[in-house]
Amino acid sequence: MEHTEQYFQEWIDEVHVNECSVMNHAKDFDKPLNKAWKSLETLFLLKALALVDATTLTGDDTITNVSSLVNKVIIFKYYLPEFKCDSTKTVRVAAICVYPSFVKEVHLTFQLIDDLHFIPIAAVAAGFPSGLYDIDSKIKEISFALASGATEIDIVISRYLVIGHRWRELYEEIRTLKHTCGKAKMKTILSVGECGSLENIYKASLVAMMAGSDYIKTSTGQEKINATFPFGLVMCRAINNFYIKTNKKVGFKPAGGIRTANDALKWIRLILIELGPDWLSLFRIGASGVLSIVCIVKNYENFVSVLSSPQHLSHK
């Protein structure tokens, strides 16, 4: 961290983003997947499913719909091993992501089921989705989520610090929250649709990484603009820059509006091109509700027969 302290301002000051160039380059990532991808789609689709943080984060969440999400995670665990491509391997989502109030319930359910107790439980915190709460409140919220059984925390930042270029204060805020998270993985949501410019997004990404974030995440899913390829490209470039400077690999989580298999695979393609295959172990896809995950699977022919067989329909 001393390294970061020494170079903090220098690293921020040297950032210059050419918006036109980013917008042009980002178009490439929205292009249809080519034949090489099609031939590997089953493999990548299974990978995509295993990268999803299955999420429900709406104001009308109840124990019932959170339990329903948990049950869908269980279903995936039990029918995916039946895929002909590998009859023994279990494929599960990367984590389940809920509001702090529901962590205890999910934790208790997972404890009762042998194969599920190792699935990470992520809680959004720090005043999700606006981030407009004082630091003491944010600390309490994280502590409550951890005490309830959360093993990962998705914090949101105070966007006014980014818009006002108050980088040092942003750093201190994230550092404090990282300290509160202890050993739990911390994903820092930048809410990029509210950061004002691509340059701000790059700088906020750097600050979040300098402050110790394990992942940087695009959005809460509740901003007007959420995960887009220009935002993703800038964040990946910042991650790569940070790696070159510090030798530390920070993860990336696009979230917000990712609904289909194609969406998920295009984000995987961006990671492979911009950061390389090693980064897939540090990559998550935030998708709300199980419907998004079902869409990811359902969009592909190979999977439709599995999903539409009567024994699987009875689970839905």
Ligand SMILES: O=C[C@H](O)COP(=O)(O)O
């Ligand atoms: O953290 C994940 C986001 O809430 C997911 O956004 P979404 O609801 O658009 O899938």
